[in-house]
Amino acid sequence: AASFNDIQTKDIKHHFSPFSNNKELAEHGSRVINKAHGVYIYDDNGNKLLDAMAGLWCVNIGYGRQELVDVATKQMKELPYYNLFFKTTHAPAAKLAEKIASLAPTHMNKVFFTGSGSEANDTIFRMVRRFWDLKGQPTKKQFISRKNAYHGSTVVGASLGGMGYMHEQGDLPIEGISHIDQPYYFKEGGDDTQEAFGIKAAQSLETKILEIGENNIAAFIAEPFQGAGGVIVPPASYWPEIKRILAKYDILLVVDEVISGFGRTGEWFASQYYDLKPDLMPIAKGLSSGYLPIGGVIVGDRVAHTLIEKGGDFNHGFTYSGHPVAAAVALKNIELLESEGVIERVKNDTSPYLQKRWQELAAHPIVGETRGLGMVAGLELVKNKDTKERIAPDAKAGGICRDFSMANGLIMRPCGDTMIISPPLVITKAEIDELVEKAVKTLDETAKYFNL
Ligand code: PLP
Numbered sequence: 001a002a003s004f005n006d007i008q009t010k011d012i013k014h015h016f017s018p019f020s021n022n023k024e025l026a027e028h029g030s031r032v033i034n035k036a037h038g039v040y041i042y043d044d045n046g047n048k049l050l051d052a053m054a055g056l057w058c059v060n061i062g063y064g065r066q067e068l069v070d071v072a073t074k075q076m077k078e079l080p081y082y083n084l085f086f087k088t089t090h091a092p093a094a095k096l097a098e099k100i101a102s103l104a105p106t107h108m109n110k111v112f113f114t115g116s117g118s119e120a121n122d123t124i125f126r127m128v129r130r131f132w133d134l135k136g137q138p139t140k141k142q143f144i145s146r147k148n149a150y151h152g153s154t155v156v157g158a159s160l161g162g163m164g165y166m167h168e169q170g171d172l173p174i175e176g177i178s179h180i181d182q183p184y185y186f187k188e189g190g191d192d193t194q195e196a197f198g199i200k201a202a203q204s205l206e207t208k209i210l211e212i213g214e215n216n217i218a219a220f221i222a223e224p225f226q227g228a229g230g231v232i233v234p235p236a237s238y239w240p241e242i243k244r245i246l247a248k249y250d251i252l253l254v255v256d257e258v259i260s261g262f263g264r265t266g267e268w269f270a271s272q273y274y275d276l277k278p279d280l281m282p283i284a285k286g287l288s289s290g291y292l293p294i295g296g297v298i299v300g301d302r303v304a305h306t307l308i309e310k311g312g313d314f315n316h317g318f319t320y321s322g323h324p325v326a327a328a329v330a331l332k333n334i335e336l337l338e339s340e341g342v343i344e345r346v347k348n349d350t351s352p353y354l355q356k357r358w359q360e361l362a363a364h365p366i367v368g369e370t371r372g373l374g375m376v377a378g379l380e381l382v383k384n385k386d387t388k389e390r391i392a393p394d395a396k397a398g399g400i401c402r403d404f405s406m407a408n409g410l411i412m413r414p415c416g417d418t419m420i421i422s423p424p425l426v427i428t429k430a431e432i433d434e435l436v437e438k439a440v441k442t443l444d445e446t447a448k449y450f451n452l
Contacts, residue, residue, distance in 0.1 A: 004029045005044070018153075031406075036063035039424045039431055041411070051411045052421040052435050057227060057259045057376075058290035061333055061342070062426040068291050068329050068336075075328040084113070084322045093322030096331045100287075100298060103268040103334070105277060110299040110308075113322035117258035118152025120282035120295045121221075124254055125156045126316055127280065128219045131252070131303050134310040140218045143177045144208055144251075148184070150228035151221065151256055151282075160221055162229075178212065180204045182226060183234040186369045186380055186388070198235030202242045209249055219252035219279070224270035227259040230418035231378030233371050239274045252279040252303070258295070262286030263337060263425050265374035266347030273374070279303050289333045294326035342425050351375050353429050357436045358421075364440070366391065366447045375427070378420040383452060390417055391450050404445040410438035 004012065008029040011017075017025055032044040039062055041051045054060065075092060082090055097111040112127075114120045125143070132140035143160060145151070151160040158166045159173035162182070167173060183201035185194055192200065209217050220242070226232035246253050255278035260270035263286060267273045271281065279302060284295030299307070307314060320326070337343055351374045358377045362370040368382035381401060383391045391397035398414030405412045412419045423435065
């Protein structure tokens with residue numbers, strides 16, 4: 001039987017772990033992570049791991065930045081907490097809102113703060129319905145989302161999301177939310193060209209709108225590229241067609257930038273990368289590089305104008321909306337990304353390098369496809385490159401590949417049979433070389449394990 005250290009024992013006895021099989025954890029114990037620096041994390045057995053997932057796609061600035069510690073300490077001494085309800089505000093929230101508005105697409109100038117991405121999507125659900133009520137179109141209540149999307153773990157977040165294994169627990173989705181197919185070319189493209197498939201996938205939105213009735217649709221929500229769904233990058237034809245359909249039926253566009261925001265694509269927001277004009281954008285993660293929990297909704301002028309001029313009151317908010325310490329840290333994080341030119345470097349230098357090196361993996365015998373953009377990438381594990389046959393049933397190969405990867409000192413994440421990465425934006429070319437070298441070793445070992 002496995003033996004556990006003090007922390008693992010406490011964890012097994014008293015900590016209920018998120019997104020884990022707690023029964024299996026009780027048998028195997030969790031890995032205890034105890035420090036981090038740059039792009040590396042360390043466990044309490046002295047193992048050093050290159051964190052190619054930046055935690056949960058969030059540590060954009062990298063680990064161990066003293067500037068963020070200093071700003072948090074200072075803010076905690078001055079004003080550790082005060083709420084923003086009932087006609088009060090404070091400098092960290094106001095300054096952060098101004099900074100975010102300055103980076104967002106030009107038609108987006110207001111920010112509503114939350115504690116997380118899930119809360120941001122819950123907030124949007126209510127904002128959108130309130131918007132249409134105030135516009136005198138109260139039948140516009142339904143949301144259209146996509147299969148395999150991830151929009152959070154609250155009841156609304158998981159309902160907007162399209163993860164079947166989440167819907168199974170808790171009778172989700174709630175009413176008023178339906179899901180169309182994702183633009184997953186590798187899996188569903190068949191004989192179509194990328195271009196044709198992208199248009200077809202987008203047109204399933206129009207089919208759904210007509211099925212539900214155009215006067216009943218409030219908003220379409222989507223990640224610019226699907227993250228947790230397996231880094232699904234849409235064909236170039238997809239977003240222009242989606243934009244055309246939304247404009248035709250006057251439906252709001254919610255672009256979930258929780259992963260893609262704050263530099264992941266080499267632009268501040270993926271909406272700029274894809275030339276989207278969202279009405280609302282949930283943000284979190286990279287906003288504070290994960291150093292403290294904070295999220296928000298960036299509100300476009302059209303929605304803000306109606307909610308504020310025609311309504312004014314919005315009966316919604318969180319104790320930790322715009323938390324001063326989290327907001328101060330987020331502002332400093334953004335200032336560091338700016339002053340150190342991190343996002344320009346991603347765009348012009350490190351992300352083209354990462355994508356070039358990642359593409360080399362496509363030649364590996366068990367890789368069916370590599371894909372990615374900016375500082376995010378994925379690859380498909382297959383037994384047969386031509387037929388795309390999977391290596392083992394129930395996406396078992398992904399988990400095995402992850403275990404080899406961890407043993408090699410590299411954190412990649414499996415999404416079914418897709419292995420994904422989303423490293424800190426500060427990763428250097430030498431560290432990218434190390435990442436790719438470890439990924440190759442991991443793929444070799446996975447192939448050998450399955451006798452391929
Ligand atoms: N939206 C997207 C696209 C996400 O990837 C996530 C988290 O992974 C969320 C929303 C939810 O954010 P949080 O975990 O902060 O609630």
